[in-house]
Amino acid sequence: MPVDLDPAAKFTAYAHPERLVTTEWLQQHLGTPGLTVVESDEDVLLYETGHIPEAVKIDWHTDLNDPVERDFVGSAAFADMLGAKGISRDTTVVIYGDKNNWWAAYALWVFTLFGHADVRLLDGGRDKWVAEERELTRDKPVITPTEYPIVERNDAPIRAFREDVLAHFGNPLIDVRSTEEYTGERTHMPAYPEEGALRGGHIPSAASVPWARAAAPDASFRTRQELDAIYRDEAGLSDGDSVIAYCRIGERSSHTWFVLTHLLGFEGVRNYDGSWTEWGNAVHVPIALGTEPGAAPQPR
């Protein structure tokens, strides 16, 4: 049984208002049967410093990524992980996190790979909850483990691989990294560890729209009107477009994937999670430098 939706007026302008809840809604619904709150942060220890009461933690490194291959966890590991956190297939999952819900959006995207139906983001994430001085606790949640079914991970609809990008030329690409990464001045985010890309620049024809432009100063999503101005008017996307978004390892572009898919209603948006740490190391792929997108190469 899905938990009721948040009727907040701001959400009604979005394509899929059922994908968001407000801090106020969450406060009122804490403890509702069938609802599990998940915190997902960049910092693996932030949850332990204090979290929303009864929220469980999912860490992008240790829970969502395969420990050996560069890939997401498989069906069995995902089922085990969710079962251990007390999540069932029909649970309403509300995810929140730090940094404008950056990693929360990544977790939501991985849940979507496994077809979990009712997964939502807390608009404004951890930052807004904290700013409003709502309760945080270090008390461990009481978890009743469940049997989460082993379901197939279905990558094709929302995940792009390198060969998909090469075949996609001529259709819109969105590069959501910082301007310095896009132009090729640097291969990683300022102040972040060098994750090793041999070449700098961007995939030719990709429009530059740094991911955090979709967030307001209070970490909530910008309004429908503001988002349309950025992605339709500026970046030139229009209805019916097939879009691929990418960044460095696919985390920031999950945030943009959420915006394009659930807030603006684009269908078939894919996240290229190999992103620049694959493309910038790959042999025989085209790269453009500078501030201009560059012409789209022939699709291969």
Next chain:
Amino acid sequence: MAEWSVMTATELPAKLAEIRDEFLELEEPDRLLLLLEFADELPALPSRYADHPDLLERVVECQSPVFMFVEVDVDLAVHLHATAPRESPTTRGFASILAQGLDGLSRQEVLNVPDDYPNTIGLTKAVSPLRIRGMTAMLARAKRRLREGAA
């Protein structure tokens, strides 16, 4: 071979060995909680640095903003001071381990600390190898400062 092992074991300063053993005695999830204790314990900067942020050096390899300063006192003992935001507890924990583990050592003793110490304290799996690199970078930075004689 046995002799070699004993030698490397004794080379690690007592406090760093103690911290490592504390982590290794715990199960994986509890290791994170111990790291949180270290994060909570990171002392505030001495006022002479708090008032002079220009003296602090940013460790750019770290994921979150961390600033540190290494000094050698009149007794030639090393002290590491660091600050990182409350929202970055992992980084605070790493800094706190080094601040406590290196405190009072001689310059040469710090330089002798194995570069891979962060990989030996049982956090690689709980925290992930990528994140451990932040602590490796802090240790390397402290050593570089001492080598350059700037501290």
